Amino acid sequence: MNAPHSHMPFLTEAPSGERVLFFCRPVASGDDPVVWKLHVQCADREPFRLHTGFCDKTIECSPAAWHDETGWHVSFVAGGGPGNPAYHMYRMDGVSLQRLSPPVAMKMSRVGFIHRNRLVSGDKSGNIFVYGTSDDQVLELPRMELLRLSYKAEKPDVLLITCRWPEEEEICTVAYDLQTGAQHFLETDGQAVYKPTILGNELLHAVRVGKDFEERQICHAKEFDLKPCKIVSLRPASTMPLVLPNIESPDQVRVSDLKSVEKHLGAAFVLASEIANGHAYRMRFVGHLHEAEDESQSHPALHRQIRKMRKNYQKSGMIPDWDLLAKSLYEAMDDS
Numbered sequence: 001m002n003a004p005h006s007h008m009p010f011l012t013e014a015p016s017g018e019r020v021l022f023f024c025r026p027v028a029s030g031d032d033p034v035v036w037k038l039h040v041q042c043a044d045r046e047p048f049r050l051h052t053g054f055c056d057k058t059i060e061c062s063p064a065a066w067h068d069e070t071g072w073h074v075s076f077v078a079g080g081g082p083g084n085p086a087y088h089m090y091r092m093d094g095v096s097l098q099r100l101s102p103p104v105a106m107k108m109s110r111v112g113f114i115h116r117n118r119l120v121s122g123d124k125s126g127n128i129f130v131y132g133t134s135d136d137q138v139l140e141l142p143r144m145e146l147l148r149l150s151y152k153a154e155k156p157d158v159l160l161i162t163c164r165w166p167e168e169e170e171i172c173t174v175a176y177d178l179q180t181g182a183q184h185f186l187e188t189d190g191q192a193v194y195k196p197t198i199l200g201n202e203l204l205h206a207v208r209v210g211k212d213f214e215e216r217q218i219c220h221a222k223e224f225d226l227k228p229c230k231i232v233s234l235r236p237a238s239t240m241p242l243v244l245p246n247i248e249s250p251d252q253v254r255v256s257d258l259k260s261v262e263k264h265l266g267a268a269f270v271l272a273s274e275i276a277n278g279h280a281y282r283m284r285f286v287g288h289l290h291e292a293e294d295e296s297q298s299h300p301a302l303h304r305q306i307r308k309m310r311k312n313y314q315k316s317g318m319i320p321d322w323d324l325l326a327k328s329l330y331e332a333m334d335d336s
Contacts, residue, residue: 006218007036007206010063011199012153018043019199022063022074023218027056035059038076040097050074052092052103057081062148064113066156071095075114078103089114089121111149115156122146128161128232130178137178138235143287147171148195160186161232162195165290169213170314172283173205176232184226185283193221231283257295258333261302264292265325272319286314299332 010022021041026034027049038050038060052060058081065074071094079087087110094100106114112121118132126144130137141163148162157178164171173186173193186193186203193205194216203224206216268288271281289310296303305328309320 005034005209005215007214007216008061008063008148008195009197009204009206009218010065010150010153011197011202011204012065012067013199014042015067020065021047021204022050022065023047024061024063035080036061038063038074042097050097051100052076052078052090054078054103055081062111062113062150064115064150066115066153068116072097072100073114073116074100075106076103077110077112079110089119111146113150115151118156120149120151120159122149126163128159139176140233140235141231142233143290144231150195150197152198154199160196160198165286168314170286172231174229174231175226181234183229183232185229185231186224187227188221188224193224196221198224228279229281229283231287258299258329258336260295261292261306261329264288264295265306265322265329268292268320269322272322286310289313289320296332302328302332 005026006023008024012020014020023039023041024036025039025047027037028034035057036059038052039047040050041047054060058078060076060078062077063074064076065072067073073091073093075089075091077087077089079085086108088105089107089109089112090103090105091114092100092103106119107121109121112119118130120128120130122128124145126141126146128139128141128146128149130139141161143166144163145166146161146163150160152158152160159176159178160173161176162171162173171192171194173196174183175186176183186196188203188205193203194207196203196205203221204218205221207219209215209217265288268285271285271288274281275285289306293303293306293310296306305325309325312318313320
């Protein structure tokens with residue numbers, strides 16, 4: 001699969017053992033911009049549109065599928081259509097991919113999937129909810145924007161979580177094992193992969209090919225790396241009350257806490273030495289700089305300096321000037 005403007009791949013196998021690729025492709029909708037629709041490619045045969053019955057203006061995305069003795073089971077996310085713009089997670093079932101039931105809405109969500117007795121969804125605060133017969137869990141990626149939740153067809157306990165910091169274009173994908181808690185960044189050629197799928201040694205991901213962030217094309221990764229990370233946290237008990245973090249809008253100035261700035265810069269300093277020794281702590285490092293940036297908004301000069309150094313690191317890998325940051329921080333403390 002190497003067609004222009006394709007997205008959201010999901011690889012699995014048919015009962016015959018042949019490779020099956022679910023993906024999204026844009027379809028023209030009258031005078032409106034093209035919208036994503038579900039397609040399937042079996043082996044090397046010509047792809048075909050997966051019939052859902054939704055109108056041309058409804059976006060269909062994030063496919064996933066499995067097969068058992070009763071036939072095929074497909075889950076996906078859809079929304080944005082006239083009259084019902086909210087996004088929901090849907091499932092369709094049938095004896096073949098050409099004979100699936102009408103979509104049934106399972107949960108309101110923009111990200112997630114259904115696999116057998118497990119339903120996984122995410123919210124705007126970076127919380128991932130895993131519901132199953134015996135494995136209910138809540139995973140936390142504080143302040144992260146969840147872009148896709150998927151899984152490895154061969155190992156459905158391994159989630160593939162694509163996310164980013166709000167208002168930033170830099171992304172990462174984390175492979176998280178629900179059974180062991182092991183987590184790894186997925187990278188190819190030293191770069192994070194976007195909304196990938198993995199089957200055996202084959203990894204497909206969506207590479208940006210245009211001006212728009214979601215203007216993508218599915219490509220093969222010649223090889224990929226798994227780098228240990230610590231970005232996902234497991235909430236101690238899924239029965240605990242959900243306390244969502246207070247997410248400020250980008251233009252809202254918060255009361256600064258310079259002690260917190262010192263704490264986050266100190267943590268970033270320690271992580272910088274770990275990164276230099278080969279540890280994959282990039283996202284944690286950027287996260288501490290981001291928190292220090294937020295906590296310094298009442299001190300514009302310090303705020304601008306931290307923000308500039310964070311963005312320089314994200315663009316070029318340039319480690320901040322710690323002496324300069326410390327001098328500016330302690331001057332702000334003295335002034336306070």
